[in-house]
Amino acid sequence: MFRKVVFSFAVLGLALASAKSYNMILSVPMSAGNAELKAGNYEVSVKGQNVVIKGFRSENSIPVRLETGAAKYPATTVKYKVEGGKNQIEEIKLGDSKTKIVFVEAAPQP
Numbered sequence: 197m198f199r200k201v202v203f204s205f206a207v208l209g210l211a212l213a214s215a216k217s218y219n220m221i222l223s224v225p226m227s228a229g230n231a232e233l234k235a236g237n238y239e240v241s242v243k244g245q246n247v248v249i250k251g252f253r254s255e256n257s258i259p260v261r262l263e264t265g266a267a268k269y270p271a272t273t274v275k276y277k278v279e280g281g282k283n284q285i286e287e288i289k290l291g292d293s294k295t296k297i298v299f300v301e302a303a304p305q306p
Contacts, residue, residue, distance in 0.1 A: 217241040218272050218290050220249075226276055226283040229258035229299055233285075240272070240288060240297075247288070247297050263296040265289070 220238045227233065228249060239250040246257045272291035276283050288297040 216293075218293075220272055220274060220288065222274070224283055226274075226285050228256070228285040229260075231256035231258055240290070242295065242297065259300055261298045261300060263298055265294045265296055268292055268294055269296075 218240045220240050222233055222235050222238065225232070225234050228247075231249065233249065233251065233254075233256075236251055241248050241250075242260075242262065243257070245259060245262070247260045249256045249258065269289040269291055273289045274285055275287045275289075276285045278284070285299055287299065289295075290297065
């Protein structure tokens, strides 16, 4: 019984350690999916087919598509477009990884 408990905590620790997070700084307000993000520092992590963006007093889980690049990206970068006077994030390339987060089109608000 004791071995099972110790093994469970070891597996949980490995799972938590593998969930890497990345820092992202937005200099202007932007939207990602249906989430509105203020200018500031954010922590970005991938959980399954969602990206979790944590900032000051906010946490947003947004559905995304993950793509793998040919080489590691040297820094975390954000690509966005201006649509209707709003900055909309299209993709985030995660620094020191081959992962690119592509945001699916936001559902229209009723």
